[in-house]
Amino acid sequence: MSGAHILCRTLAEAGVDVLFGYPGGAIMPFYHALPETPSLRHILVRHEQAAAHAADGYARASGRVGVCVATSGPGATNLVTGLATAHMDSSPVVAITGQVSRPMIGRDAFQETDIIGITLPITKKSYLVQDAAELADVVRDAIAVAQQGRPGPVLIDVPKDVQNQKVEYQPADDPRAAARGQSLTVGGSPGILEEDIRRAADLIAAAQRPLLMVGHGVILANAYAEVRALAERTGMPVITTLLGISAFPEGHPLHLGMPGMHGEVLVNRAIQRADLIVAIGLRFDDRVTGNLAAFAPRAQIVHVDLDRSEIGRNVPTAIGIVGDAADVTGRLVTATQPRSCEAWRAEIEAGRRPRDASFSGGMSPEAILAAIHDATGGVCTIVTDVGQHQMWVAKLFPYRRPNTHITSGGLGTMGFAVPAAMGVHLARPQETVWAISGDGGFQMNMAEMATMVQEGLTVKLGIFNNGYLGMVRQWQQFFHGKRYSSTPIWSPDYVKLAEAYGIPGYRVQRASELADAVGQANAAPGPTLVEFVIEQEANVFPMIPPGGSLAEPIEAAV
Amino acid sequence: MTTLHAVDVLLDDTLLTLNRAVGVLRRRNLAVEQFAVHPCGSAGAARMTFVLNTDAATADRVVQQFHKIVGVRAVEVTTTRDPITEEQP
DSSP states (O other): OBHHHHHHHHHHHTTOOEEEEOOOGGGHHHHHHGGGOTTSEEEEOSSHHHHHHHHHHHHHHHSSOEEEEEOSTHHHHTTHHHHHHHHHTTOOEEEEEEEOOGGGTTTTOTTOOOHHHHHGGGOSEEEEOOOGGGHHHHHHHHHHHHHSSSOOOEEEEEEHHHHHOBOOOOOOSSHHHHOTTOOSSOSSOTTOOHHHHHHHHHHHHHOSSEEEEEOHHHHHTTOHHHHHHHHHHHOOOEEEOGGGTTSSOTTSTTEEEOOSTTSOHHHHHHHHHOSEEEEESOOOOHHHHSSGGGSSTTOEEEEEESOGGGTTTSSOOSEEEESOHHHHHHHHHHHSOOOOOHHHHHHHHTTOOOOOOOOSSSOOHHHHHHHHHHHHTTOSEEEEOSSHHHHHHHHHSOOOSTTOEEEOOSSOOTTOHHHHHHHHHHHSTTSOEEEEEEHHHHHHHTTHHHHHHHHTOOOEEEEEEOSBOHHHHHHHHHHSTTOOTTOBOOOOOHHHHHHHHTSOEEEEOSGGGHHHHHHHHHHSSSOEEEEEEOOTTOOOSSBOOTTOOTTSOBOSOO | OOEEEEEEEEEEOSHHHHHHHHHHHHHTTOOEEEEEEEEOSSTTEEEEEEEEEEOHHHHHHHHHHHHTSTTEEEEEEEEOSSOOOOOOO
């Protein structure tokens, strides 16, 4: 059996059902073998970056590995942004790249690049396969490594002659190693000290102003029930980070909102007043903490994370517990005594005030997102890009179902939403999927509309068009003397563009048109596009200046 | 307070693992005062030893970062004034 056939067979046996990729010279043996494994559906993207984002979206929505494929050289380097995005957000992606044949490696051959060297800092593990006899075990190991512990991307570089090399296929020694979605390290979180759990429970019992802050780790661990049980047992108000949104239902009486640079004043003020923060599955990113020296000055911190290196890295912790979020939180539920935090919650709520209308006219983010909520009945997954619209969606859409908010958090990758939404759709074919972008991010990967049409992928595309790279313009307004250098951005006629791709397109310029247009776009079969023409110079408020304290938000235009 | 920390890493003796380990030092912008890689007693394993002049918290974070690398088997840190003595001819 050839190396290429082994690749296909091992992927299929591991349960992989979708690949996102783009063929080319050094990966041609793989593509030649691919049709002989019909259980592997290949999605031909229009740019390899989209393949990596789509695999990432698939992984985040399914909880299993997403797989992308590219040829050597430019095909492989085009994956880099997608792999870095997956690495920063702990998403299990396996990238398979063709490489020039072994005798050509190191000779600057046509389309040769050291993709392993290029991706070393953004992969958990990488393999340059030197012998087809190793290939099956490499694929099995890669799939396991991508999912074990803190998930992340893995890269397999396969020289063309290794793909053509004929060897005997080696079945898996350990069938579990090939079982996709199954970690080899099952059975709880070894090493958790019951003493730490008890001490954390004691801190929760003694705190006057405790907060429960949850992040992406809760979603990765499916720890929704445990987190909700802990919150309801202790009465601790709950804060969800950007990647923790939808880990706890919005609208729950204990839910406060998102912290950090664009978090509500109420939430950030609660952090600054808290005497205890129980943080589960998050890493205290600088967008959450602002100035570290001024972050939560009164709070002791209990930090629960699967990654030992995150404990104490950014903020000092009173207790660090290394383990799976569901396991540790479940133990905390058992160890804590029922209590309430009525006085503390009342203190927080006393600071609540109506959100200032930062928009003139009716085309506000609130109105747009309400229209999407009405059209979908709130039953949809929203994939966002990066920028102002990302913050508006994060703050304003009422997420009530787990893992229905998917975005590029750590790397902040513009262009993520459109291709990632294709992966989300394939992971959840029955779910309505909206990809919401700004006019800048949409134009980065809008060619993927062709992929959606060719492959029949039902993604609803929403574009917040303000004619600017809005978040950069906002920073220029606040911190660079309103010099809008290179941020005005021209857009094509999106309705005509949709028409050119053969999909329905709608332009909404007035709030009165929202319900009809969004309703039609949502109900129409297949991909559709809606352009929301919004106010040009609207801002996301509040805003903590970069490096500033959470106690010093900007709440109005300067 | 900064002091000398000798970090001793036992890891797979493969170029990719060694490269990844060195990459952690580079990426974290750490000031390395001494550095050595040498074979160790176990087959397929190498020992990487380096000295950082830093505070204890940073040294501990480095240890945790190395623990994350696939292929790293053990990491130890010791505080000393003269951790690596060159062999005299």
